[in-house]
Amino acid sequence: MSISAAQVKQLREMTGAGMMDCKTALSETGGDMEAAVDWLRKKGISKAAKKSGRTAAEGLIGVAAEGADAVVVEINSETDFVARNDAFQELVRNVAGVALSTDGKVESVAAAAYPGGGKSVEDTIKDAIATIGENMTLRRSQKLSVEKGAVASYIHNAVADQLGKIGVLVSIETEGDAEAARNFGRQVAMHVAATGPMALTEAEIDPAAVAREKEIFSDQARQSGKPENIIEKMVEGRLRKFYEEVVLLKQAFVVNPDLTVEQALKEAEKEIGAPATVTGFVRFALGEGIEREENDFAAEVAAAAKS
Structure with a gap:
């Protein structure tokens, strides 16, 4: 049977096992999620998975x-x-x-x-x-x-x-x-x-990012009370400056x-x-975009004292 990427992703999140192992487990068990979890455990693949919940940044x-x-x-x-x-x-x-x-x-x-x-x-x-x-x-x-x-x-x-x-x-x-x-x-x-x-290049910038900047620049320019035609030129100038800051070739x-x-x-x-x-x-x-865990050291010590 065909194993979907969504199934592989779900099993990986459940077990922390590797992508290829998850795909193999699902193939071996006909797509049965619980059986696939057991298959991974029997193979000892969950050994590394015990640590998979910890943030690696x-x-x-x-x-x-x-x-x-x-x-x-x-x-x-x-x-x-x-x-x-x-x-x-x-x-x-x-x-x-x-x-x-x-x-x-x-x-x-x-x-x-x-x-x-x-x-x-x-x-x-x-x-x-x-x-x-x-x-x-x-x-x-x-x-x-x-x-x-x-x-x-x-x-x-x-x-x-x-x-x-x-x-x-x-x-x-x-x-x-x-x-x-x-x-x-x-x-x-x-x-x-x-x-x-x-x-x-300018063409490769996400249009949503450009629209967001344009909206911010427009709001700022309107606070000056100047006419719309002047505001439009002010926004164009600020967009040029924006491109100079974020576009590699500029x-x-x-x-x-x-x-x-x-x-x-x-x-x-x-x-x-x-x-x-x-x-x-x-x-x-390194680590950009990874949400790092904020550890409460006092809470850790308290928890250790109770155990």
């Missing part, structure tokens, strides 16, 4: 690059202490290397073979959870590729080679010198790490603030020896 960002391809991955742990562990760092570095041979999607990376162990990446992480004693998750992964040119990578706050707290990829398409393109791309990647742009380049990133690219074409285009970027900041 620390960890490391890892990057890997080869030729015209590069990937960035985020693997989370519960504490920064584990992120400083050599074994965990090797795990993240190897997973990034594995991701480079896939399409970069989390599902593909999780299912791919981990080097030297005869197991998948997902199973290897599960083993690490049981060994190290902390919840860990392969949270996200993304790959950038170009047909001709280069994909540059950059790690900010590096704790080891290709590992750190912020990871950035920047892809540049060009018929020119790939190494010169990569060097400039790394400067742009450093810029992205510092500024966190919302999009590459931002002032951190390496040379007298130029925008777009203008700096034109200057870089002299070294590259041909027209060049920034075709994409990815920025992963």
Whole structure:
């Protein structure tokens, strides 16, 4: 029978087991949710799941690059202490290397073979959870590729080679010198790490975000009491400023603030020896968007005293 993504998601939330294990359990039990839970328990897969309820917002960002391809991955742990562990760092570095041979999607990376162990990446992480004693998750992964040119990578706050707290990829398409393109791309990647742009171009910004900003600017402008035609021009001016702040190509380049990133690219074409285009970027900041648990230390002590 066909197992839906919703069923896999439900079983994963119930047990904390890995996605591939949940899919296998449901297939083996004909989609029966309770039987699938029992199947996972019998296989001992729930061993790591006991820790799955704990928030994993620390960890490391890892990057890997080869030729015209590069990937960035985020693997989370519960504490920064584990992120400083050599074994965990090797795990993240190897997973990034594995991701480079896939399409970069989390599902593909999780299912791919981990080097030297005869197991998948997902199973290897599960083993690490049981060994190290902390919840860990392969949270996200993304790959950038170009047909001709280069994909540059950059790690900010590096704790080891290709590992750190912020990871950035920047892809540049060009018929020119790939190494010169990569060097400039790394400067742009450093810029992205510092500024966190919302999009590459104006067209790529979420229309809802633009509408929200426009509404705010309009309300602010109307408070001036000026006529509507003047207000309209004020809003247009503020939107231009908004784009300059959040659109990568419109931002002032951190390496040379007298130029925008777009203008700096034109200057870089002299070294590259041909027209060049920034075709994409990815920025992963460790733990962004994860809702962290707020622990009440006094309550923990009180609870421990009662037990």
